[in-house]
Amino acid sequence: MKAHKFSAFGRLSLVLISLLSALTTYADHLKGGWIKYEYIGLSGSNVNYRVSFYQYSDCSEPEKVDPSIYLAVFGAGYSKVFNIGQTSLKTELKSNFGPCFQNPPTICYLVAEYTTTISLPKNASGYTLAVQRCCRIAGIANVPNSNAIGLTYTVTIPGGLNSDNSSPIFDFRDTVAICFNAPFTLDLGAKDIDGDSLTYALCDGLTGGSQIEPVVMDPAPPPYSIIPYIPPYSGSLPLGANVSVDSRTGLLSGTAPGQTGTYVVAVCVNEFRNGAFIANTRKEIHLDVENCQLGGAALKPVYITCNGFDFSFSNENPDKPDYKYRWDFGVNGINTDTSNQAHPTYTYKDTGDYTIKLTVSNSVGCTDSATAHLKIYPGFVTDFSINGSCIFNPYNFTDLTKTDYGYVDSWRWNFGESVSSTDSTQNPLYTYPTTGTKTITLITTNSKGCIDTATKILTVTTGPDISMKFVDTLICSIDTLRLESFSNTAGAVFSWAPQYNLIGSSSDRPFVFPKQTTTYDLTVSYNGCVAHDSVLVNVIDQVSLNLPNDTTICGTDSIPIIPNTNALYFTWSPSAGLSDPKAKVPLASPAANTTYSVVASVGKCTAKDAMNVRVVPYPQVQAGFDALVCYGKTVQLSANIKGADFKWFPTNSLLNSNTLDPVAGPQSTTSYILSVTDTLGCPKPVTDTVVVTVIPKVQAFAGNDTAIVINQPLQLNATGGSEYLWSPTTYLSNPLIFNPVAMLPAGKDSMSYRVKVSTPEGCTGYDSLNIYVFETLPEIFVPNAFTPNHDGINDVFRPKLAGMKRFYYFRVYNRWGELLYSTADIGKGWDGTFNGRDQASGTYVWAAQATDYKDHTVTKKGTFVLIR
Numbered sequence: 001m002k003a004h005k006f007s008a009f010g011r012l013s014l015v016l017i018s019l020l021s022a023l024t025t026y027a028d029h030l031k032g033g034w035i036k037y038e039y040i041g042l043s044g045s046n047v048n049y050r051v052s053f054y055q056y057s058d059c060s061e062p063e064k065v066d067p068s069i070y071l072a073v074f075g076a077g078y079s080k081v082f083n084i085g086q087t088s089l090k091t092e093l094k095s096n097f098g099p100c101f102q103n104p105p106t107i108c109y110l111v112a113e114y115t116t117t118i119s120l121p122k123n124a125s126g127y128t129l130a131v132q133r134c135c136r137i138a139g140i141a142n143v144p145n146s147n148a149i150g151l152t153y154t155v156t157i158p159g160g161l162n163s164d165n166s167s168p169i170f171d172f173r174d175t176v177a178i179c180f181n182a183p184f185t186l187d188l189g190a191k192d193i194d195g196d197s198l199t200y201a202l203c204d205g206l207t208g209g210s211q212i213e214p215v216v217m218d219p220a221p222p223p224y225s226i227i228p229y230i231p232p233y234s235g236s237l238p239l240g241a242n243v244s245v246d247s248r249t250g251l252l253s254g255t256a257p258g259q260t261g262t263y264v265v266a267v268c269v270n271e272f273r274n275g276a277f278i279a280n281t282r283k284e285i286h287l288d289v290e291n292c293q294l295g296g297a298a299l300k301p302v303y304i305t306c307n308g309f310d311f312s313f314s315n316e317n318p319d320k321p322d323y324k325y326r327w328d329f330g331v332n333g334i335n336t337d338t339s340n341q342a343h344p345t346y347t348y349k350d351t352g353d354y355t356i357k358l359t360v361s362n363s364v365g366c367t368d369s370a371t372a373h374l375k376i377y378p379g380f381v382t383d384f385s386i387n388g389s390c391i392f393n394p395y396n397f398t399d400l401t402k403t404d405y406g407y408v409d410s411w412r413w414n415f416g417e418s419v420s421s422t423d424s425t426q427n428p429l430y431t432y433p434t435t436g437t438k439t440i441t442l443i444t445t446n447s448k449g450c451i452d453t454a455t456k457i458l459t460v461t462t463g464p465d466i467s468m469k470f471v472d473t474l475i476c477s478i479d480t481l482r483l484e485s486f487s488n489t490a491g492a493v494f495s496w497a498p499q500y501n502l503i504g505s506s507s508d509r510p511f512v513f514p515k516q517t518t519t520y521d522l523t524v525s526y527n528g529c530v531a532h533d534s535v536l537v538n539v540i541d542q543v544s545l546n547l548p549n550d551t552t553i554c555g556t557d558s559i560p561i562i563p564n565t566n567a568l569y570f571t572w573s574p575s576a577g578l579s580d581p582k583a584k585v586p587l588a589s590p591a592a593n594t595t596y597s598v599v600a601s602v603g604k605c606t607a608k609d610a611m612n613v614r615v616v617p618y619p620q621v622q623a624g625f626d627a628l629v630c631y632g633k634t635v636q637l638s639a640n641i642k643g644a645d646f647k648w649f650p651t652n653s654l655l656n657s658n659t660l661d662p663v664a665g666p667q668s669t670t671s672y673i674l675s676v677t678d679t680l681g682c683p684k685p686v687t688d689t690v691v692v693t694v695i696p697k698v699q700a701f702a703g704n705d706t707a708i709v710i711n712q713p714l715q716l717n718a719t720g721g722s723e724y725l726w727s728p729t730t731y732l733s734n735p736l737i738f739n740p741v742a743m744l745p746a747g748k749d750s751m752s753y754r755v756k757v758s759t760p761e762g763c764t765g766y767d768s769l770n771i772y773v774f775e776t777l778p779e780i781f782v783p784n785a786f787t788p789n790h791d792g793i794n795d796v797f798r799p800k801l802a803g804m805k806r807f808y809y810f811r812v813y814n815r816w817g818e819l820l821y822s823t824a825d826i827g828k829g830w831d832g833t834f835n836g837r838d839q840a841s842g843t844y845v846w847a848a849q850a851t852d853y854k855d856h857t858v859t860k861k862g863t864f865v866l867i868r
Contacts (some may be wrong), residue, residue: 002084002321004607005489008378012825013203014231014314015212016529023504025443026137027145027534027540028056028136028137028138028146028148029057029060029061029065029135029137030056030057030133030134030135030136030137030150030151030152031056031057031058031065031109031136031137031285032056032151032174032264032283032284032285032365033053033054033055033056033131033151033153033178033282033283033284034053034054034153034155034170034283035051035052035053035054035071035131035153035154035155035167035281036049036051036052036155036167036168036169036170036194036281036338037050037052037166037167037681038050038158038166038167039047039130039163039164039166040117042122043119044517044676045121045122045790046119046120046121046122047118047119047120047121047122047163047164048117048118048119049118049119049157050116050117050176051071051084051116051117051118051119052113052114052115052151052526053069053071053084053113053114053115053131054111054112054113054114055111055114055131055153056109056111056112056174056285057109057110057112057644058108058137058392058406059091059093059106059108059109059110059187060108060272060425061735062089062110065086065089065110065112066112066133066215067085067086067131068084068085068086068114069084069114069131069503070082070083070084070131070215070216070217070218070219070607071083071084071114071116071118071130071131072130072131072132072219072220073118073120073127073128073129073683074127074128074220074221074222075120075121075123075125075126075159075786076124077121077128078120078121078123078127079221079658081217081219082116082118082321083217084114084115084764085114085792086113086114086531087113087114087308088112088117089110089111089112089113090111090113090626091108091109091110091111091112092109092110092111092172092174092175093106093108093109093175094107094108094175094176094177094282096321099781101128101402101843104177104290104577105174105177105288105290105837107175107177108175109175109287109552111172112272117759119549120157122159122163123159123160123257124159124160125159126157126158126159126160126162126163126279127157127159128154128155128156128157128158128221128222128223129154129155129156129157130150130152130153130154130219130221130224131152131153131208131219132150132152132153132206132208132216132219132220133150133151133208133209133213133214133215133216133440133626134148134149134151134210134211134213134214134215134216135148135149135150135152135209135211136149136150136208136286137262137266137286138307139261139262140262140263140264141230141257141259141260141261141262141263141289141555142230142233142238142239142263142264142285143205143227143228143230143264143488144228144230146208146264148208148211149207149227150207150208150209150214150216150758151205151207151208151209151284152206152207152208152219152224153206153282153284153368154206154207154222154224154280155167155279155280155281155282156279156280156281156283156294157279158271158278158279158343161559162273162279162432163272165194165196165273165278165279166192166193166194167191167271167279167281168190168192168198168269168271168281169191169192169193169312170188170189170190170283171191171366171859172188173186174285175680176287176288176290176745176809177288177289177290178256178287178289178290178651179253179256179289179290179291180256180257180258180259180260180289180291181256181257181258182255182256183253183254183255183256183298183316184253184254184255184318185252185253185257185300185301185838186201186251186252186253186287187250187251187252188245188250188251188252188267188283189249189250189251190250190269192271194269194273196272196273197271197272197273197275198250198266198269198270198271198272199247199248199269199270199272200209200238200245200246200247200248200249200267200269200270200664201245201268201270201335202236202238202244202245202252202265202266202267202268203235203236203266203267203282203378203624204226204227204234204235204236204266205226205227205235205264205266205284206224206225206226206227207224207225207226208224210429210865215852218770220493227264228803231807233263233311234629235395237614238263238265239254239256239257239263239287239289239721240257240268242254242255242540243255243256244255245267246301248512249265249301250267250269251300251301252265252267252297253300254437254590256791257289257524258287259289259762260289260290260291260397261288261289261488262271262286262287262288262289263286263287263288263289263647264284264285264286264433264625265284265285265286265287266282266283266284266285266733267282267283267284268281268282268539269281269282269283271350271830278539281671285437286822289714290737292314296315296317296320296323296360296361296362296368297315297317297358297359297360297368297369297370298315298317298370299316299317299356299358299370299371299372300318300372300511301372301373302372302373302374302375302449303356303372303373303375303536304371304374304377304448304449304450305374305375305376305377305378306377306378306380306446306450306451306452307380307381307452309348309349309376310346310347310348311345311348311374311376312343312344313327313329313339313343313344313345313346313356313358314342314343315342315358315360315652316785317360319342320362323342323361323362324340324360324361324577325339325340325341325358325360325361326338326340326358326359326360326361326407327339327340327341327344327346327357327358327359327584328357328358328359329348329354329356329374330347330354330355330356330357330374330591331348331349331354331584334625335849336612342850343732348376351376351377351378351405351452351836352372352375352376352440352577353373353374353375354373354375354376355372355374355561356369356371356372356373356374356413357369357370357371358370358372360370366648369390371608373450375448376700376710377403377404377405377406377446377448377449377450378404378405378408379402379403379404379405379741380401380403380404380405380446380448380450380452381401381402381403381441381452382401382403382444382452382454383400383401383402383441383454384398384400384442384454384456385395385397386401386440386456386458387399388530389463389464389489389526389528390460390461390462390463390464390527390528390529391431391432391433391434391435391460391462392431392460392462392528392529393431393432393527393528393529394429394430395413395429395430395431395432395458395460396427396429396534396604397413397423397427397429397430397440397442398427399426399427399442399444401442401444401448401452401454403448403450404558405448406446406447406448406450406645407421408426408444408445408446408447409445409446409447410424410444410445411423411424411425411426411442411443411444412442412443412444413428413430413440413441413610414441414442415430415438416438416439416440416458417432417438417472419432425767429610432460434460435457435460435461435462435774436459436460436461437457437708438457438458438459438483439455439456439457439458439459440455440456440457440458441453441454441455442454442455446661451809454589456747457811459702462529462531463524463525463526463529463530463531464489464492464522464524464525464526464529464530464531465487465489465531466485466487466492466522466531466533467485467487468484468485468522468533468535469483469486470535471482471486471533471534471535472535472536472538473535473538474535474537474538474539474540474566474568474637475537475538475540475602475603476537476539476540476541476543476602476604476605477515477539477540477541477605478511478603478604478605479513479602479603480511480512480620481512481513481537481603481606482509482511483509483510483511483512483520483535483537484509485509485522485533486490486507487508487524487531489524489526489795492523492524492525492526493506493526494506494507494508494523494524495522495523495525495691496520496521496522497520497521497522497523498511498518498521499841499859500514500518501514501515501518503519512537514537514539515539516539517536517537518539518540519534519536519538519539520534520535520537520651521533521534522534522535524677529656532822538771540566540602540605541605542563542605543566543567543600543601543602543605543606543607544565544566544567544607545563545565545598545600545607545608545609546562546563546564546565546609547561547563547564547596547598547609547610547611548561548562548563548611549611550611550612550613550614551611551612551613551614551618552613552614552615552681552682552689553590553614553615553616553682554615554616554617554618554682554683554684555591555616555617555618555682556589556618557589557684558579558587558588558589559587559588559589560585560586560587560588561586561588561596561598561611561614562585563584563585563586563598563600563609565584565600566602567584567600567601567602567607567609568601568602569582569600569601570583570584570598570599570601571598571599571601572586572596572597572598573596573598573836574596575593577589577590577591577594578596588613588839589746590615591615592615593612593614593615594612594613594615594617594658595610595611595612595613596609596611596612597602597609597610597693598615598776607731613659616678616681616682617680618678618681618682618684618686619641619642619643619644619676619677619678619685619686620642620643621640621641621642621643621646621674621675621686621687621688622639622640622641622642622687622688623637623639623672623673623674623678623688624637624638624639624640624690625690626639626693627664627690627691627692627693627695627760628692628693628695629664629665629666629692629693629695629792630694630761630762630763630764631667631693631694631695631696631697631698631763632697633665634655634663634664634693635663635664635665636661636662636663636664637654637660637661637662637663637664637672637690637692638660638661639660639661639674639688639690639844640660640802641660641674641676642676642705643676643677643678643686644677644679644680645676646660646674646675646676646677647675648662648673648674649672649673649675650670650672653665653666653667653670654672654801664692666692666694667694667770668694669691669692669693669694670691670692670694671689671690671691671692672689672690672691672692673687673688673689674687674688674689674690675687678781682781687761695761695763696761697765698720698721698758698759698763698764698765699719699720699765700718700719700720700721700755700756700757700758700764700765700766700767701718701720701767702716702718702721702753702754702755702767702768702769703716703717703718703769704769704827705769705770705771705772705827706769706770706771706772706801706826706828707771707772707773707774707800707801707802707803708744708771708773708774708802708803708853709773709774709775709777709778709779709802709803710746710773710774710775710776711746711774712778712803712853713741713742713743713853714742714743714744714853715739715740715741716739716740716741716742716753716755716769717738717739718733718738718739718755718757718764719738719757720757720767721759721764721765722758722759722760723757723758723759723761724737724738724755724756724757724758725756725758726753726754726755726850727753727754727755727756728753731743731745731748731751732753732773742771744771746775748773749772749775750770750771750772750774751770751771752769752770752771753768753769753771754766754767754768754770755767755768772802774802774803776802776803777803778802778803778804778852778853778854778856778858779800779802779803779858780799780800780801780802780804780848780850780858780860781799781800781802782799782800782848782860782862783797783864784844784862784863784864784865785864785865785866786832786864786866786867787867787868788831788832788833788838788866789868795831795832796829796830796831796832797812797829797830797832797846797864797866798810798827798829799832799846799848801826801830801850803852803853804850804852804853804858805850805853805855806823806850806851806852807826807850808849808850808851809822809823809847809849810822810823810828810829810846810847810848811846811847812830812844812845812846813844813845813846813847814839814844814845815844815845820834820839820844821834830862832866832868838868839866840866840868841865841866841867841868842865842866843864843865843866844864844865844866845861845862845863846861846862846863846864847859847860847861848860848861
């Protein structure tokens with residue numbers, strides 16, 4: 001080892017040498033590094049340290065690794081550069097990417113170590129160690145033009161009593177590849193052999209040498225310039241907003257960027273001894289983000305449960321149908337703490353820190369595993385109490401959190417204001433600027449890592465609460481009244497004013513006896529907060545009382561008796577027939593004429609009055625018995641009344657509606673209402689109803705006109721009622737039934753029959769039919785022409801059936817065989833149209849089929865002429 005101190009001329013010479021040899025010394029192969037030192041003792045007034053510098057380079061260019069480096073040491077009034085030769089060179093290659101990592105990249109570091117011993121004068125402020133070099137590898141994703149930007153590596157040595165410090169030591173865990181847009185965890189933690197506390201933070205990378213001077217033989221003192229970053233990346237967010245470092249453990253975790261490439265990541269480790277900061281170590285690495293596929297197992301670094309011994313496990317990666325799971329819950333000494341479920345729940349028997357492991361495999365044999373720490377520390381409950389009075393005084397918030405393990409180590413209060421109102425002390429004070437309902441939240445943690453939240457509702461008022469039994473009352477001038485107030489605020493002080501005729505001005509229930517109307521004001525105070533209310537005491541010298549005039553009501557009715565009075569209390573008599581003999585406005589329902597009297601009072605002041613209620617009966621009415629009448633017939637009504645006047649309605653179907661026995665002739669069932677009034681004092685009408693039910697008109701039907709042949713028996717078929725009478729009775733098998741058989745003799749060319757149809761109620765109806773006799777065999781007669789000109793003569797083309805029992809169809813076709821009309825109803829025919837349009841004159845075809853009275857099928861076809 002040689003120590004150097006360069007003059008300005010010497011530095012200029014080195015720059016010229018560097019310019020001349022730039023082609024051989026310029027290199028873009030650096031990938032980070034860090035400095036460490038170890039305290040090894042004193043030499044007189046000097047402190048001795050073993051210093052090691054680790055510089056990472058790209059494996060593809062081993063020839064560019066420096067044979068030696070220049071370490072600069074800066075202190076108060078001290079500056080010195082040490083040239084340190086290379087002591088070792090190792091190749092660190094990541095070879096195991098796991099079976100589910102597709103297309104693994106080449107992750108390789110050349111780790112050059114430069115170690116020496118230095119002796120520094122003891123001082124109070126300590127030292128900064130620095131190494132500067134250029135240049136970084138090309139194409140870094142978060143740094144522009146990275147192969148033209150150098151590096152500065154730094155570490156600080158504390159002075160004074162802490163000069164015996166040794167810096168934190170990092171294990172080499174830097175051959176790492178993570179997958180873009182995927183969750184990951186990377187341990188950037190270090191160990192401190194002195195037992196100092198360490199905190200971690202992501203920090204800026206520092207620039208160093210340049211392309212002109214790659215090897216900086218005389219590094220500059222701090223401060224150092226930070227490297228530029230490509231937005232949105234920065235020193236504190238080198239992998240974006242979704243990645244952070246745990247300040248206590250140094251675990252870097254989150255979701256990797258969506259862009260592949262190499263990223264500069266710098267971590268700063270701060271050392272604290274006895275709670276005071278003493279030193280800082282900066283380490284820089286290059287982290288590769290690859291287009292790859294991670295395996296199926298992923299766990300957070302640490303889980304914790306603080307409310308029981310049960311814990312439910314889940315893979316942090318999404319489930320897939322072909323996944324198989326194997327959980328080991330980390331209980332030492334047993335092998336039954338396992339599960340093959342995707343989301344198992346396990347009950348631990350004791351507290352502690354358990355290392356759990358998840359192994360995931362799929363159908364093609366790809367496996368992956370992840371481990372995590374699970375802390376079981378139940379019995380942690382957050383709680384607090386509130387003590388305060390109003391917005392003018394501060395409220396006391398007292399932490400009542402309980403923990404069975406460890407100790408409570410942090411508090412985060414939110415006092416529920418719309419603006420920020422927080423505190424991190426254990427038992428804070430807070431003065432509210434506004435009244436209203438506040439939601440108070442306390443979040444606490446303990447030394448085991450538990451966290452819990454408690455929430456309570458607080459109503460902030462301007463003063464103590466107060467309520468009055470009444471706020472307006474009435475007394476007699478010779479009376480004494482007790483005022484009554486109440487407050488839920490324990491220790492509240494009461495004060496009444498004015499003192500006029502008042503006893504107990506500091507009581508919540510004072511006595512007053514004013515001789516004139518007075519407002520008594522109440523002030524309630526508590527801890528500097530006040531509330532106000534008042535009571536109006538109206539004073540009278542006498543009670544005024546006037547009951548309504550005597551009145552008449554209808555029997556069984558009721559009436560409210562409304563006095564005109566200023567009284568508060570009432571006693572009515574007699575009590576019989578009254579809804580409440582103590583009410584101000586009772587409801588009176590006397591059975592007979594009654595005189596009601598009342599005594600009205602305000603304290604000792606009273607007054608009396610009375611009124612008569614005369615009871616008269618309702619008029620009486622009987623509209624008569626309901627009646628049944630055939631359609632088109634009338635019925636006489638018969639009513640009885642006791643009253644002065646009456647009226648029927650409706651009257652449009654009544655004859656003599658001004659009498660009690662009118663004649664009703666409704667066309668449909670009708671309810672007739674008879675209303676009766678009186679002149680004896682009951683003003684209400686009384687009604688009764690009589691219903692006249694109308695039997696609908698009898699729909700008598702003898703059957704359609706028909707034609708038969710000689711010697712054909714014809715069965716008639718009448719409908720519409722329950723009893724039938726045919727006339728004349730000649731040639732009929734039975735004239736008293738609905739379906740007699742008619743057998744007309746030879747020589748009879750036609751016959752007409754009339755049928756009388758009756759209902760059970762005695763209502764009747766009539767209908768008739770004609771029978772035509774043909775001296776032929778059964779036949780279907782069809783004309784050979786028709787004239788549908790709407791003159792009422794031969795406008796419809798229809799068949800005539802003789803001797804037929806059943807008719808199947810009658811159809812009309814045009815000469816192209818298109819069906820124009822079809823029917824199976826006797827008596828119907830074609831009107832000469834098709835689809836609403838008149839058909840042209842010409843020849844058409846018809847077809848018909850029927851069954852004769854001997855069950856022979858008769859089918860006929862022919863042509864006819866349509867004439868227009």
